[in-house]
Amino acid sequence: MVCFPWYTYLRILYQSAIIIVSITENMNIMKLNKLIYTSLIAVILSVTACKNGFEEINKPWDKDVAAPVEQLYNGLVSTLVLGWQEQVTYHTWIYPITQQAVTTSNSGYVLANAASELWSNYYLALGNFRLLEKRIEESPNKDKYKNLQAMAKTIMAYKTLKVSEFFGAMPYTEAGRAATEGAAAYRAKYDSQADVFKSALAELKWAVDNFSTSADQISIGGYETFLKGDITQWTKFANSLRLRYALTMSAKDAATATPIITEALAKPLLADGENIAIWPKALNLTLDGRRWSFNSGLFHRMGTTMWSYMSSNDNKDGSGIFDPRCKIFFEPNNAGQWAPYPQNPTTATVGEGGLPYDNIRLTSWATKGAGNLYSPLNYYFAQDQTTIPEPIFTAAEIHFLKAEIYTSGIGATKNLTTAKGEYEKGVTASVNFWTKVAMDSPEWVVSKPTALPSAATITALLTNAKVAFDATNEANALKQIYAQMWVDGFRQPWDVWALKRRTGNLTPMTTVNSAYYDSNFGIYHRLVYPSSEADYNSANWRTATGGADLTSTKTWLEK
Template structure:
């Protein structure tokens, strides 16, 4: 049954992604020959290459189980581990590394085609912008986890030049500078007209059905571009204010298009032709089994462990009671063991069967669905919190407590509404969340949330900033890599003690394959870092 329900949809979506793209041929004047492999295509075009990159935006299984569930959740205290799964973080790191450098080859091959385009280069502006945005999103995610990494010389093995097989490592700051420069270009050159043409009347080249992410809607690419600029400028502002501050000012003061409510960005099955996500999310929980709702999260949503003590309506969506029907959050680092697996597939038949769990687990419906819930990249809620921080601290804009509070409240409401929209639209054959989810919170319920002393703004600017970080951290409940970034950047996200196992955890170590396949450059990098350790801080860390 497991293979029938999960494995076939996984193959279905991958086949659909590749199949759709291969049927669409554009930019026929410019194509790239590939090294010949018997039985494989020898040429390709931009649409299928772009689609190939988009396909890699799906989270990988080991990435979620071994990195997110085993490390990022407990390290940030967004979740608690009631036991050790035995998954190796190194396996997840290898997953991320391999996935990235495979995608980077596609991106650099696309860039070669853009550079070789024989027409007016303006015709390629939208294609160039999409390439820059995809490369930035992928690269930021990886460099934030590892730090310095091969970038400028990497991803060119397809050229056949042996010098490209062992690329040097680039400093993270230089990688950031390159990506932000590219994003600035994209923001300035994206043409959002329905049928854009150059000054000479030539139509822009379009990726067409190769854009399985936004379906060619350049206004959405522009909003993602500016939102990413804001995110990473704020992430680096402590280390390089001269570069970051003008970017923050540009996005906020000029009111540039950013992600707004209802346009949250991710791999949405419904928005991508009804495709079914692969089973990595459910597998990461069902095979891992030890993930529990942390006391740190719970205490930000409730003042006790009774229904009446809950003041944040997201509690009903993020968590579920234990087998005894009690709210029982787990204290990170307590060492108490709960070996029950509340994420077993048999709950499809009986959702109340939590396998005797002692502690509250992540809501079953939150981790089970493959048909509606997205794999998130960036939300309107996050954008509001970034703006709130900018106003609270005076980053790129004048310090303004009133505007900070307005963005803060908007961020909270956006997060609440986002998750209730998910719950009310997740309706699959076995697990119909829409049928059992609570009603959308009323204004009175939202006011209760906003008035709680743990949430409400006061006259204390420092306390208000910590509340902005706390609510942003909570909004990352299913984006633990972003919570990890926020924790490392600020050191001010909610904590319930400091579990020794995660003290000093600052980065992923390089995959073992690097020491074998890129030995000289790896050794040089490790020597410069003083060792390839998890405790080594990435460039922008506090």
């Protein structure tokens, strides 16, 4: 049990970004991550406790520290792994908000836990990034570090945009600088969400323009654990992020977004089979938080909204299922029946029980508990901690973004025929990606696919009345594109929440008993800032919020 507000100390450190790193070429990211937090605790103690004997080996909290650039970079990569509180919040809050799944009871977990974790993770990373850039700028060989700098900028821009989608305005341009500029930089002003997006997109442009295959670029060898030094992949990733986030802001600032979209389309983007993710096996990771995030809540189930996009009827034997992803994302109930829980339940809804996420399933797969009446999420997503990825950007999403662009005419000439082709490629890429995830998992045994779906299966999916692209109606076509982005993003609910908000709720939403949704989940438009902001950055926090920091406040991006 935490007996003191640890996040208070993290808030003190987020500007100074003191990261004591001591790793070897063979240390994996999880070990590094643990070391960073262990080191941070040591720094906290050095700040508050007796300093006798430590003056020569500990720097003051607001001073620069010596850390090689490759170690600072790997520290950045380590922060891409989803946090434990973050994951449980996706299951218990974001899933019912996006209606990708449903919760059958209150888990007791609060959004504030994830908010604090996301905030601390981000500002530790930002401080790390500022130090890395300072090291490069001071190096006599700084031009030979452009690839490393571009990698770091890409990671940091992605994290910045993700965090801004959660919170809205945030400290950015002035943040993370106390270690490099002194204690005067401790309290940072908030940048508007519009300015955050513009700044981060500019960083991504710099990265795309400066990645180089030149032999004079300094390699950091085994420290580049994320994309293994593949500059072509890095360029595609950064450019794909430009496309995603320019499109995200296009409804609010078309003048800025449109030329970025046009330019990104003309440069290399992620292609089929190129899926950016935390691949634990490749990084020698064990993602321990997965099982905890499933079996701590226990209450998330397949909802009727997702079911309606995957099955043509409610046959409990699953004979109406037309989307192969249904049997990958979800399972039958304890009786072997496919049974979605009402997305917006009423007092007449039969209650749910059972233990479909209990660790007993590690040794007794069929044991879900007699009270398990509704279809749970597939427990293999919890059981497999070393192979199943944490997606960041799938190739399918690129196709869907292109389909949206060619349907709406943002940054490219409107062409619904081209949009239809991209849409169908996106659905196909998504089905193949998720099927291969299951195929490649050594833990996956029950209902494990043995091959990618046949051409006939894909054709049946693409021609199903609920999926077939409507090239005659732009509004319908856009809703279909968003629906398939919603399905593909099943394990990226944070991105789907952003999609829902920036499109004005055009992602799938049931109209049945909508009053239940409106009062329980429709009220959430953002995360509130951690309480440490009001405590230790109060003047800037008050300027940004007006003293009213509410989940009901819409961010700039939201329609």
